[in-house]
Structure formats: C-alpha cells, structure tokens
Amino acid sequence: xxxxxxxxxxxxxxxxxxxxxxxxxxxxxxxxxxxxxxxxxxxxxxxxxxxxxxxxxxxxxxxxxxxxxxxxxxxxxxxxxxxxxxxxxxxxxxxxxxxxxxxxxxxxxxxxxxxxxxxxxxxxxxxxxxxxxxxxxxxxxxxxxxxxxxxxxxxxxxxxxxxxxxxxxxxxxxxxxxxxxxxxxxxxxxxxxxxxxxxxxxxxxxxxxxxxxxxxxxxxxxxxxxxxxxxxxxxxxxxxxxxxxxxxxxxxxxxxxxxxxxxxxxxxxxxxxxxxxxxxxxxxxxxxxxxxxxxxxx
Amino acid sequence: xxxxxxxxxxxxxxxxxxxxxxxxxxxxxxxxxxxxxxxxxxxxxxxxxxxxxxxxxxxxxxxxxxxxxxxxxxxxxxxxxxxxxxxxxxxxxxxxxxxxxxxxxxxxxxxxxxxxxxxxxxxxxxxxxxxxxxxxxxxxxxxxxxxxxxxxxxxxxxxxxxxxxxxxxxxxxxxxxxxxxxxxxxxxxxxxxxxxxxxxxxxxxxxxxxxxxxxxxxxxxxxxxxxxxxxxxxxxxxxxxxxxxxxxxxxxxxxxxxxxxxxxxxxxxxxxxxxxxxxxxxxxxxxxxxxxxxxxxxxxxxxxxxxxxxxxxxxxxxxxxxxxxx
Numbered sequence: 103x104x105x106x107x108x109x110x111x112x113x114x115x116x117x118x119x120x121x122x123x124x125x126x127x128x129x130x131x132x133x134x135x136x137x138x139x140x141x142x143x144x145x146x147x148x149x150x151x152x153x154x155x156x157x158x159x160x161x162x163x164x165x166x167x168x169x170x171x172x173x174x175x176x177x178x179x180x181x182x183x184x185x186x187x188x189x190x191x192x193x194x195x196x197x198x199x200x201x202x203x204x205x206x207x208x209x210x211x212x213x214x215x216x217x218x219x220x221x222x223x224x225x226x227x228x229x230x231x232x233x234x235x236x237x238x239x240x241x242x243x244x245x246x247x248x249x250x251x252x253x254x255x256x257x258x259x260x261x262x263x264x265x266x267x268x269x270x271x272x273x274x275x276x277x278x279x280x281x282x283x284x285x286x287x288x289x290x291x292x293x294x295x296x297x298x299x300x301x302x303x304x305x306x307x308x309x310x311x312x313x314x315x316x317x318x319x320x321x322x323x324x325x326x327x328x329x330x331x332x333x334x335x336x337x338x339x340x341x342x343x344x345x346x347x348x349x350x351x352x353x354x355x356x357x358x359x360x361x362x363x364x365x366x367x368x369x370x371x372x373x374x375x376x377x378x379x380x381x382x383x384x385x386x387x388x389x390x391x392x393x394x395x396x397x398x399x400x
Numbered sequence: 401x402x403x404x405x406x407x408x409x410x411x412x413x414x415x416x417x418x419x420x421x422x423x424x425x426x427x428x429x430x431x432x433x434x435x436x437x438x439x440x441x442x443x444x445x446x447x448x449x450x451x452x453x454x455x456x457x458x459x460x461x462x463x464x465x466x467x468x469x470x471x472x473x474x475x476x477x478x479x480x481x482x483x484x485x486x487x488x489x490x491x492x493x494x495x496x497x498x499x500x501x502x503x504x505x506x507x508x509x510x511x512x513x514x515x516x517x518x519x520x521x522x523x524x525x526x527x528x529x530x531x532x533x534x535x536x537x538x539x540x541x542x543x544x545x546x547x548x549x550x551x552x553x554x555x556x557x558x559x560x561x562x563x564x565x566x567x568x569x570x571x572x573x574x575x576x577x578x579x580x581x582x583x584x585x586x587x588x589x590x591x592x593x594x595x596x597x598x599x600x601x602x603x604x605x606x607x608x609x610x611x612x613x614x615x616x617x618x619x620x621x622x623x624x625x626x627x628x629x630x631x632x633x634x635x636x637x638x639x640x641x642x643x644x645x646x647x648x649x650x651x652x653x654x655x656x657x658x659x660x661x662x663x664x665x666x667x668x669x670x671x672x673x674x675x676x677x678x679x680x681x682x683x684x685x686x687x688x689x690x691x692x693x694x695x696x697x698x699x700x701x702x703x704x705x706x707x708x709x710x711x712x713x714x715x716x717x718x719x720x721x722x723x724x725x726x
Contacts, residue, residue, distance in 0.1 A: 122587045122588060122589055123587050235675040235676070237675055238675065265450040265451055265614065265676075266450070266614060266616070266655060266658045266659060267450065267654060267655060267658045267670065267672045268450075268675070269658065269660075270657070270658035270660075270669040270670035270672075271670045271673075273660075273669065274669065274670050292587070292588050293588075293660065294588070294662060295617075295659075295660035295661050295662050296660045298660070298661075298662045298663060298664075298665070299660050299661070299664055299665055299669075318665065319663075319665070322662050322663055323663070332589065333588060333589060334662070336588060336589055336591070336592035337588070337592070337617065337662070338592070338595065338617045338618050338620060338621035338622075339617065339661070339662065340616065340617050340620045340644060340659065340661060341661060343620060343621060344621075345599075346596060346599070347592035347595055347596055347621070348592060349589070349592050349593045349596065350589040353557055353559075
C-alpha cells in the first residue's frame with residue numbers, strides 16, 4: 103500500500119504530506135507509531151533523534167508512542183475518551199510517561215491546557231469531552247500530544263473537521279507551540295492551501311509512493327509532477343478565478359502486485375509508452391526539488 | 401431581474417426540553433430568524449457560514465422539507481407555504497435538492513434507473529417509454545455511461561454517486577436546485593468535476609442554485625451573489641465580487657481572512673476569537689458581539705438592521721459599524 107517512502111524532518115520544521123484519500127498518507131503516519139494493522143508488514147527504517155525504531159519489540163512501542171512521537175487525529179471526539187474528564191486524560195499521559203504522581207500529573211495537565219490557550223484551564227480540566235466545542239476538543243488533543251514534549255508530532259488532518267475560523271485558530275496555535283517547543287511536525291492534509299500555509303517542505307503522495315518533494319514555496323509556484331500540477335489546477339482560487347476548473351480524469355487505481363510503469367500513467371495527459379513500461383525514480387531535478395516523472399526531466 | 405424565488409422573514413424554530421408546567425410552553429431554538437432574500441432566474445445565490453448557523457435549515461425549508469415555517473416563501477410570486485395540497489406538488493417539482501453525503505442520500509436497494517425514474521413517477525411525468533428515455537438522457541447529461549442505469553449505488557465512487565444524485569434532482573425539470581454542501585464529502589480532485597458539472601447544467605438549463613457551503617473558495621467560483629449567515633440571521637448579502645473584495649461585516653471579514661490560500665505563508669489569519677455561542681444562549685444585541693473585535697456598547701444593546709450602507713444598493717450588512725476596516 104505504501105511503497106518505498108523516504109523523508110526526513112528537521113527539528114522545528116514542518117513537513118506537509120498531501121494526496122487524495124487512499125494515497126497512503128495516513129498509513130505512513132501509522133507506521134511511525136508502530137500501529138500498522140495486521141496482516142500488513144513494515145520494512146525500512148524509522149530513525150528519531152538518532153535512535154532506530156524499526157524492528158523494535160512490540161512491547162517497547164508504548165515507551166515511544168506519546169513520548170517521542172505523538173499524534174493528533176482528525177476527529178477530536180473519537181480521539182478522546184468520552185467517560186473521562188479531559189484533565190485526567192492529559193494527566194494519564196504524564197503519569198505513564200513521566201512517572202508523575204496523580205496529583206502532580208493533574209496539576210501539570212492544567213498547565214498544558216493553559217499552554218494551548220484554553221480559558222480558565224483549572225475548571226475546564228474537569229470537563230468531559232462532550233461539554234467542549236470541536237475547537238476546544240482539538241486543543242485538548244494537542245495538549246495531550248505535546249504533554250511529554252515529543253520530538254515528532256504527527257498531525258493527521260487536524261483541522262478537517264473544524265470550521266474555517268476555528269481552523270485558523272488551531273493552525274496559529276500549532277505554529278506557536280512549534281516555535282516554543284521545537285518539535286518536528288508531519289502535517290498530513292488533503293487541503294493544499296492549508297499545507298501551503300503551514301509547511302516548510304512538502305511531499306506529494308500518489309498510490310502509496312512519493313511523486314514529488316520540494317520546499318512549500320517551490321512546490322506551489324513550480325510544481326513539476328503532472329499529478330501535483332493537476333491537484334493545484336483543480337482548486338478554485340479566490341485570488342485567480344477561472345470559469346472552468348481543471349480536472350484529473352479517473353480515480354486512484356487499485357494496485358495489485360504486478361503493476362508496470364508509473365502508477366499515475368492511466369490518468370496522466372503526458373503519459374506515453376515509456377511511462378506505461380518503466381517505473382520513474384524519484385530524482386533531483388533542481389536543488390532540493392525531487393520528482394518521479396519521466397516527462398519532468400530537464 | 402424579477403425574483404424567481406423570494407424568501408421573506410423566514411423563521412424556523414425547534415422546540416427543545418420539556419413543557420413548562422406553569423406556562424404550558426416549551427423553549428425553542430430559533431435555527432433561522434427573519435431571513436429574507438431573492439433568487440433571480442438563472443442566478444446562483446450562495447448561503448455561507450459556519451456549522452450551526454442555520455444555512456442547511458434554511459435550504460431544507462425552501463425545498464419543502466419542514467412543516468409550516470414562519471414567514472413567506474414565494475415562487476414566481478405565488479406563496480408556496482400556503483398552498484392547498486393538490487397544487488403543492490406542481491410547485492414543489494420546481495424546487496429540488498442535492499444533499500451533502502451521496503453515500504446516504506441514495507437508496508442502496510434501488511438501481512440507478514429506479515432512483516432516477518422515481519421522481520418522474522411520483523410527479524406523473526410521462527409513460528413507461530417516456531420515462532425510460534428521460535432517464536437515459538439524464539444519466540448522459542451528468543456524464544455517466546448508459547450502463548450505469550442497471551447498477552446499484554454501492555458500485556460507484558463518491559463523485560459518481562454525487563452525479564447520480566444530481567441527475568435525480570434534475571429529473572422533474574426543476575427551476576431551482578438547493579445544493580447543500582454538495583462537495584464536502586468528495587475528494588479534492590473530484591470536487592472540481594462536480595463544480596464544472598453544476599456550472600454546465602446551469603448554463604444549459606438556465607437553472608438557479610441555492611448553493612449552501614462553508615467552502616468560500618468554491619462559493620467564489622460558482623456564486624453570483626453571496627449571503628452570509630451567523631446564528632440563524634443574515635449578516636451580509638452582496639454580489640460575489642463586492643463581498644469578496646470589500647466585505648462590510650466584521651464576521652465576513654474574519655471568515656475571508658481565515659480561508660487558507662496557496663502562497664500566503666505564516667500570515668495572521670484568525671481575526672475572530674472564540675467559538676460560536678450555543679443556540680440556547682444567543683447573545684443580546686448583535687449576536688456576533690462577543691467575538692467581534694469592533695464591538696462597542698451599542699452592539700451589546702441593539703441588534704443592527706440588515707441594510708445598505710454606502711453606494712452599492714445591493715450590498716446589505718447588519719453591523720453598526722459596517723464599512724469600517726477591521
């Protein structure tokens with residue numbers, strides 16, 4: 103499902119991961135947390151701050167998850183326990199990972215709620231998730247993820263379920279916290295505009311593979327892969343209204359083991375016999391700009 | 401242009417909680433309050449706002465899905481809330497609806513052909529032969545192959561299902577289509593296809609749309625005029641270009657500033673603080689005042705009227721300070 107994906111994120115930087123549903127964005131993130139569902143298996147290496155996490159024993163993962171690598175999910179209502187007040191949920195993370203006593207953990211939880219901009223955090227800590235709005239819930243999920251100051255934060259569509267004014271608040275919060283805490287962020291979204299605003303570097307995934315990688319500025323001003331170009335052209339833009347929007351014909355293919363050639367060839371207007379026969383490698387075409395396309399070579 | 405559809409002081413309330421023992425009344429949530437607008441023939445009016453603002457409720461009321469809302473909805477000058485049963489159906493034919501989620505709006509046990517012929521049979525349009533031809537014509541118009549007709553909804557992707565839902569809405573030859581978030585369940589690359597299809601159908605058939613959406617980029621693409629709702633009331637209505645270039649209400653200004661755009665890195669985007677208040681605790685005066693950066697005393701006391709402020713007579717805003725820069 104995900105095939106040969108490689109990337110690095112520096113401390114304090116944000117990597118945007120974009121692509122349509124089913125392209126492998128979320129599965130890649132789950133691999134980082136050792137959460138890939140059976141019977142799938144993971145090969146390759148995952149290295150965080152010099153420590154190789156690939157192939158570690160299943161029993162060791164709980165020490166990594168939540169402490170070194172944390173995750174924020176799309177739907178805050180399902181990410182939170184409905185039967186537990188939010189202060190205790192954050193306290194539990196600190197109790198487990200930092201061996202704080204429950205009293206101390208609850209006090210720290212209030213501090214964490216203050217950090218994510220929740221007003222009157224001491225009272226809110228006693229609230230249950232259903233008593234909070236969607237935006238407040240997502241702040242709680244972020245507070246929980248960041249409680250142990252992880253090295254890496256994975257945010258999987260963190261603002262997709264939120265209204266646009268709340269989305270703006272959450273994006274600003276994430277940037278402020280990144281400046282303060284300095285974690286690396288992997289920001290997964292199908293919303294190109296959100297990614298263009300928040301990411302330093304972007305990878306575009308298609309059918310389980312990385313097809314393009316560049317700085318956010320470069321990727322959105324000079325996209326080289328026909329898929330990336332297509333994704334950008336299909337978006338209605340307030341700054342530049344077009345009577346007719348571009349379309350990418352067809353759908354993401356269901357891949358079996360013996361697929362030949364470029365996975366995008368079936369939907370690509372530039373595809374020829376070379377594309378259908380040979381898999382394009384991800385190669386550097388310009389400094390810090392990589393693309394996997396036979397037709398994008400200089 | 402004369403109005404094809406005219407909505408006047410539309411108010412929709414839902415009773416909540418128990419009957420009060422002393423008064424015999426129940427409390428009510430006003431989901432939509434005193435909303436008025438017109439839609440001209442061939443025009444697209446977009447209704448925008450955050451979740452819970454009442455835009456979907458207003459759209460459903462116009463499509464006839466609620467009993468007896470207050471106010472008036474007239475189609476070609478005829479009040480459609482106050483019609484005898486017999487003539488209701490003929491008017492209702494003219495207003496059809498497309499729903500947000502094409503996975504729940506199509507009956508999984510019906511074939512596409514049955515889904516499309518149902519509205520024709522219900523309205524008594526044509527005999528069996530005519531219905532068959534009409535259905536084949538419809539499926540072609542939304543860009544699906546004819547063999548689609550014998551298949552069931554589960555065999556299709558989200559975008560294809562939404563095309564089927566559009567074909568169903570078009571079957572009784574409506575003049576107005578209420579499209580409630582028709583894109584939000586679809587993948588990005590499919591959204592543009594559906595937007596293009598809606599645009600093409602409008603041009604070919606002279607359709608009017610009430611396009612309900614929270615996606616302001618899509619609204620900018622498709623709408624001729626835009627109405628902004630907040631806590632059940634209209635706070636601003638204007639032509640598309642006027643609204644996007646010079647929004648007068650601070651809520652509209654905040655909404656537009658919050659829209660993510662390609663190439664605007666790390667700018668200040670949240671002008672609006674806090675959350676939407678609950679529907680049972682609507683603030684006094686201007687409903688937006690607790691979140692408004694411009695709010696003064698008068699905003700807490702008096703509700704501003706929706707009116708035109710300067711120059712553009714078609715640009716209405718409900719703000720005591722409409723036109724002041726945020």
